[in-house]
Amino acid sequence: MRKSLLAFGLFALLTSKVFAADYVVDTTGAHASINFKIQHLGYSWLTGRFNTFDGKFSYDPAKPEASTISVNINTDSVDSNHAERDKHIRSEDFLYVKKYPTANFVSTKVESLGGERLKVFGNLTLHGITKPIIIMAEKIGEGKDPWGGYRAGFSGTTRIAMADYGIMTNLGPASTHVELMLNLEGVKQ
Numbered sequence: 001m002r003k004s005l006l007a008f009g010l011f012a013l014l015t016s017k018v019f020a021a022d023y024v025v026d027t028t029g030a031h032a033s034i035n036f037k038i039q040h041l042g043y044s045w046l047t048g049r050f051n052t053f054d055g056k057f058s059y060d061p062a063k064p065e066a067s068t069i070s071v072n073i074n075t076d077s078v079d080s081n082h083a084e085r086d087k088h089i090r091s092e093d094f095l096y097v098k099k100y101p102t103a104n105f106v107s108t109k110v111e112s113l114g115g116e117r118l119k120v121f122g123n124l125t126l127h128g129i130t131k132p133i134i135i136m137a138e139k140i141g142e143g144k145d146p147w148g149g150y151r152a153g154f155s156g157t158t159r160i161a162m163a164d165y166g167i168m169t170n171l172g173p174a175s176t177h178v179e180l181m182l183n184l185e186g187v188k189q
Helices: 002-019 082-092
Strands: 023-026 035-038 044-050 055-059 070-073 101-112 119-125 131-146 150-161 177-189
Touching: 023 035, 023 150, 044 082, 055 177, 070 177, 101 131, 119 150
Parallel strands: none
Antiparallel strands: 023 055, 023 177, 035 044, 035 177, 055 070, 070 101, 101 119, 119 131, 131 150, 150 177
16 A cells, blocks of 8 residues: 555656746747837827847646746847837937846746636846836647647736836826736747
8 A cells, every 4th residue: 555655646746747847938930029018198009029038937737836937138129110219219218228238037926817827926127127027927828839849838918117117208197107018939948
C-alpha cells in the first residue's frame, strides 16, 4: 500500500510538472503586439503601438497562479502612424526616450478568475518610475504549431495614469489615462 501511494504521489508530481513550461514571446514572427490608445481632446481615440519589445513567460494550465511574465519595451519604437506626433511622443514631454530608452513589466502575482481569465499583478517601469499595475488577461489558446513547436497565447488590458509616471503634459481632462492592450503569443522553450 505504501509503495502504491508513493508511486501515485510521484506520478502526480511528475505529471503536474509536465504541463509547466517556459515560453519566449514570438516577436520574430510578429505574433505579439503592444498597443495603446488615449483620447484626443475627448473627441476621438489616438491609437498606436510599440514595434520593438521582447518578453518571456512561464505558464502551467494546472496552476495558473504560479505563472510569471516579464516584458521589455524599446520606447523609441513608439508608432502612432504619424512621424511628427511620434517625434513629440519620444520627446521630454512624454516618453523622453533619450533618458528612458526602455519600459518594462514584471509580474509579482497571478490570480485565476476561473475559465481562461487571469488577473496579473506586477510592476510597470515607465519614464524612470516603477508603479504596481493590474492586467486583466485571458488565455486565448495553446497547442502545437505547424512547425513542430508548442505555443500559448494571451491577451490583456490595463489602464495607467500618465501623471503616475511623471508625464505631466496636459492634454485635457479626457486625456489623463492611457489604455494598454497586450497580445502575447509565446513559443515553448
